Amino acid sequence: xxxxxxNPAGLTRxxxxxxxxxxxxxxxGSQVVTTRVAYGAPASNPNTVIVIFLRGGADxxxxxxxxxxxxxxxxxxxxxxxxxxxxxxxLDGTGGWALHPAMAPLHQVLWSTGEMTFVPASxxxxxxxxxxQAQQFVEQGGSSSVSTGWLDRVLARLxxxxxFRGLADGFALPMSMAGNQPKISMSSLATFDFPGAGASRGPxxxxxxxxxxxxxGPLSSDVPEALSAVATAEVIRSxxxxxxxxxxxxxxxxxxxxxxxxILRAEVxxxxxxxxxxxxxxxxxxxxxxxxxxxNTAQALAAFFTDLGPARRSRVTVIVQSEFGRxxxxxxxxxxxxxxxxxxxxxxxxxxxxxxxxxxxxxxSDADLDxxxxxxxxDVFNVLGEVVTKRLGVxxxxxxxxxxxxxxxxxxxxx
Amino acid sequence: xxxxxxxxxxxxxxxxxTAKAPLTPNPTDHVxxxxxxxxxxxxxxxxxxxxxxxxxxxQIAAGHTYAGYAGDTLxxxxxxxxxxxxxDAHTFLKLRGNSYGxxxxxxxTQVTLGxxxxxxxxxxEVLVDFFANHLNVVCPRADLWVTRHTFDRDxxxxxxxxxxxxxxxxxxxxxAMLLYLNLAQSSKAAVNENYARELLELHTVGLVYSESDxxxxxxxxxxxxxxxxxxxxxxxxxxxxxxxxxxxxxxHPNSSTADGEAGGDALLRYLAxxxxxxxRLAHKLCIRLVSDHPSDALVGAVAKAYTGSGTQxxxxxxxxxxxxxxxxxxxxxxxxxxxxxVATLRILDTRPATITxxxxxxxxxxxxxxxxxxxxxxxxxYPDVAAAWRSASTLxxxxxxxxxxxxxxxxxxxxxxxxxxLYGGTPANSGDAIARLGVRLTGAxxxxxxxxxxxxxxxxxxxxxxxxxxxxxxxxxxxALILDGPSHAMR
Numbered sequence: 001x002x003x004x005x006x007n008p009a010g011l012t013r014x015x016x017x018x019x020x021x022x023x024x025x026x027x028x029g030s031q032v033v034t035t036r037v038a039y040g041a042p043a044s045n046p047n048t049v050i051v052i053f054l055r056g057g058a059d060x061x062x063x064x065x066x067x068x069x070x071x072x073x074x075x076x077x078x079x080x081x082x083x084x085x086x087x088x089x090x091l092d093g094t095g096g097w098a099l100h101p102a103m104a105p106l107h108q109v110l111w112s113t114g115e116m117t118f119v120p121a122s123x124x125x126x127x128x129x130x131x132x133q134a135q136q137f138v139e140q141g142g143s144s145s146v147s148t149g150w151l152d153r154v155l156a157r158l159x160x161x162x163x164f165r166g167l168a169d170g171f172a173l174p175m176s177m178a179g180n181q182p183k184i185s186m187s188s189l190a191t192f193d194f195p196g197a198g199a200s201r202g203p204x205x206x207x208x209x210x211x212x213x214x215x216x217g218p219l220s221s222d223v224p225e226a227l228s229a230v231a232t233a234e235v236i237r238s239x240x241x242x243x244x245x246x247x248x249x250x251x252x253x254x255x256x257x258x259x260x261x262x263i264l265r266a267e268v269x270x271x272x273x274x275x276x277x278x279x280x281x282x283x284x285x286x287x288x289x290x291x292x293x294x295x296n297t298a299q300a301l302a303a304f305f306t307d308l309g310p311a312r313r314s315r316v317t318v319i320v321q322s323e324f325g326r327x328x329x330x331x332x333x334x335x336x337x338x339x340x341x342x343x344x345x346x347x348x349x350x351x352x353x354x355x356x357x358x359x360x361x362x363x364x365s366d367a368d369l370d371x372x373x374x375x376x377x378x379d380v381f382n383v384l385g386e387v388v389t390k391r392l393g394v395x396x397x398x399x400x401x402x403x404x405x406x407x408x409x410x411x412x413x414x415x
Numbered sequence: 416x417x418x419x420x421x422x423x424x425x426x427x428x429x430x431x432x433t434a435k436a437p438l439t440p441n442p443t444d445h446v447x448x449x450x451x452x453x454x455x456x457x458x459x460x461x462x463x464x465x466x467x468x469x470x471x472x473x474q475i476a477a478g479h480t481y482a483g484y485a486g487d488t489l490x491x492x493x494x495x496x497x498x499x500x501x502x503d504a505h506t507f508l509k510l511r512g513n514s515y516g517x518x519x520x521x522x523x524t525q526v527t528l529g530x531x532x533x534x535x536x537x538x539x540e541v542l543v544d545f546f547a548n549h550l551n552v553v554c555p556r557a558d559l560w561v562t563r564h565t566f567d568r569d570x571x572x573x574x575x576x577x578x579x580x581x582x583x584x585x586x587x588x589x590x591a592m593l594l595y596l597n598l599a600q601s602s603k604a605a606v607n608e609n610y611a612r613e614l615l616e617l618h619t620v621g622l623v624y625s626e627s628d629x630x631x632x633x634x635x636x637x638x639x640x641x642x643x644x645x646x647x648x649x650x651x652x653x654x655x656x657x658x659x660x661x662x663x664x665x666x667h668p669n670s671s672t673a674d675g676e677a678g679g680d681a682l683l684r685y686l687a688x689x690x691x692x693x694x695r696l697a698h699k700l701c702i703r704l705v706s707d708h709p710s711d712a713l714v715g716a717v718a719k720a721y722t723g724s725g726t727q728x729x730x731x732x733x734x735x736x737x738x739x740x741x742x743x744x745x746x747x748x749x750x751x752x753x754x755x756x757v758a759t760l761r762i763l764d765t766r767p768a769t770i771t772x773x774x775x776x777x778x779x780x781x782x783x784x785x786x787x788x789x790x791x792x793x794x795x796x797y798p799d800v801a802a803a804w805r806s807a808s809t810l811x812x813x814x815x816x817x818x819x820x821x822x823x824x825x826x827x828x829x830x831x832x833x834x835x836x837l838y839g840g841t842p843a844n845s846g847d848a849i850a851r852l853g854v855r856l857t858g859a860x861x862x863x864x865x866x867x868x869x870x871x872x873x874x875x876x877x878x879x880x881x882x883x884x885x886x887x888x889x890x891x892x893x894x895a896l897i898l899d900g901p902s903h904a905m906r
Contacts, residue, residue, distance in 0.1 A: 171785025185806035210868035211900035226807035332605020
């Protein structure tokens, strides 16, 4: 729950905290970057990659649609008559692709500047139609022999950095971040603080650090990382004022992105961040459910990039992905069942924009599909790999995506 | 190497009861942190008097005696709506002027939490929590407003001490499950595969199924839907799709619509008894009760107990408790966030001041760590391993709650208590006070380094008399720090 948000019990987080505040709140130091002692200087790469995972299998075909006969719109009108969007936004120069109208705010901010591009028909042959297998496979980077996530291994490749070099938004760590590379998991910047009273607060933090010394287990690293992030979070909180007249919608995605802007503005060495958006599993009434969610997500992202401003966002690349696309044909509940090839959106700096990348087989008959689904023609790991290679300079991808024969699609540029 | 002994008593006697540092071996607190939501002073005393095997037997008996929501007299007064049928619930809500109110779902969440903290049938609540998570149906969700509680009552609580086959068959005849996974909308003309896939993948055999198994399962289960008048489960033969089906090793002619419901039940029974289901359930139960990485040998033995007993749940539990691996596993689990909060109330012997406010605050606290019982949205249930719950935010929020509870910050919800009684007597001095609190709150003497860190926190010598100690102001903070530490964070 985010600060100020009303919960069913009728209490806001702020009010809840106020009760404990009776014990007093003290101000901590203003050290901006809390570098882990065991590590060297903050990473020199100034860029950030943010991975937004649409949980549940987002219907890429409704978000970015083939809108010309050449690409297959006539076939879609038969297979999914109620799910081909009306008033789609034609993407000039792409040979007939169009965006769902709910994407308008994002299109307005990013398309003309070349900061937006897409890869349809993306997947990997190891991805099945099971949510949980697919998410795990994608987030582990296609390797069954490791238990860490691909972004944890990106952090390992990048080497030393700041406490805030890896950030997972939310209450639970996504599989892509699983592993022992230091990182911060944060559900809300507003509440990211050490509790307690003035004079005893510092000694309490010191004592707690000592209690977690000298044994194995995730807590022995998570506790010092949390403690070391507290002072930095205090500084970041002073940078949350929205800029450039950005207008955020309601909801957890916007709140998380607003926090991320403050973190980016604080320049605390953020390299990799993750954010989950749930409820894309549209088995029924998809036009209703997906459109509202898409509108909120697109508005939140548009506000995020506006708030960041042109200069800073040239260093920030956002990858939006899902575990799979959905079946091409609509089911009788007005929804779609689990499919295969999905859509990757790429937003922000360092992209080869104004394009729809990768291979697309025009849809003319069932034979163009993979068992009723969009084919997975564009290896999702090549897309992810290219972004972290070119934007973060990870060098070799051999540990990040073991076994991948890296063949970039040309979605990003180095620098 | 896991050895399974004939009795629990023998397993305890023959096991080297070990613990992962900094926890120390303590079979009483171990069993109260695995088969209960944390130790209380009363439960420790009961085990000291009767012994662990008798306590476990009494807990199983208590589960039968206090089935449903009867585990705590005060909490059960708040379960006023949980016995109603969907239609009666809807009538009740209409009369209240809020036909689609979430009253029942909120009540279910809060009563669940209240029972985790205060129920005397703790083992039952642990199993209820485990199976509610295994057959996850998110609560709250708008379209489950008058049915979600029936899933908890008629599926999970009814069968938590019985057979998994019965539980699974009941789950596939429950309106909330059918709505949650879209089986209610599935028909022969418009098959929806959502439930079929998750039945195979999550509820039973796991990823050994084929796409054809999903389609066949979905077909055989068509006809199971929700009656628009009663808002409850019904089988409608008119929308059942006939035709022979084959799912893994199961075959059914499925030749008549009248036979469709029985055919589906036969498939559910087959799936529940499948060896792959046995292994998956055993593995998950071992992850809950033993460690994040249970041995294949233990999982195999537990699966065998499940299969050998005709899918009974208690023999699985019994096998775990007769294993050396269980008694050697203290400290190998990190308490999940909600579990940490519940255990905090239990170890502090916190009682409600006002039960309604107490239940509301429990919900708020678990909400702030993203771990409200039953509230996980996808069908796979909350993760149950430490790696999934690593979060700096959660740590900070848990520390906030430890301090709030030890400082009596919520007097309207939780009864104030004299925290000095936690010393269990009169401490000789500051150092003795720390030592006594450590034993009381973690079940064993704290490691020397921890004692020293806490002494430094108090800013005084161990020999300082209590009358002159900073403890007068810092006792709540000291209690919170001990609960923030690894001895409470792990179980």
